[in-house]
Amino acid sequence: MTVTYVIDGSEVTGLERFWDVIGEAVNGPGGCFGRGLDSFADCLRGGMGTPDDGDFVIEWRDHALSARALSHDETARFLRGLSGRAHTSNLPRLREELAQAEAGRGPTLFDRLLEIIREETAPGTLRLL
Template identity: 70%
Template sequence: MTVTYVIDGAEVTGLDRFWPVIGAAVNGPGGYFGSNLDALADCLSGGYGTPDDGDFVIEWRRHELSRRALGHEETVRTLQRRLERAHLSNRPALRERLAAARAGRGPTVFDELVQVIEESAPGVLRLD
């Protein structure tokens, strides 16, 4: 039997809100299901609340609200924080991505989340 985890797009008002929203969807209030992209990928691999057989769906309702909240403005904020902590060798690429985001170009935080979910657990994401 397929288990469905529901994310309400209205609750995802920024990347910092995404983590507790998906954590609660999968593991109940206060639940954990990642706190960065790498951790999300790990959680999607199993053992963090999803069924062992991998038979689950993440239904992201009203995802367009999240898409707007996690758009280029949030991407700029997120990339600025990453840049502060980045290794020197990673900074040029981050600066390039930051400049693109400031110009309203390139992938957004929303795009990154969708990509991680689709690559780590193909077929589980439903955008409604």
């Protein structure tokens, strides 16, 4: 039986709030389902609240509201936070990504989250409503 996890896009006001919303959607009140892009990808692979057989759907309602909250501004804020603790070999790439985000170009956090979901789950798992 397919399990459906619902993300209420109107509740996503930034990346930190997204982690809360997805955590509660999958694991109930106060639940966690990763608090970083890499850990989110790991959780989607299984064993962190989703069915072992991978038979689940992520239904992202009001996703356009989330897309606005996870736009280039939020992406730039996120990248600024990373640059303070990134390895020096990653700084040139981070600076370029930050410049792109500040200019309103390049992938947003919303785009990255969608990409992660699509890469780590079966086709059709993500439903944008």
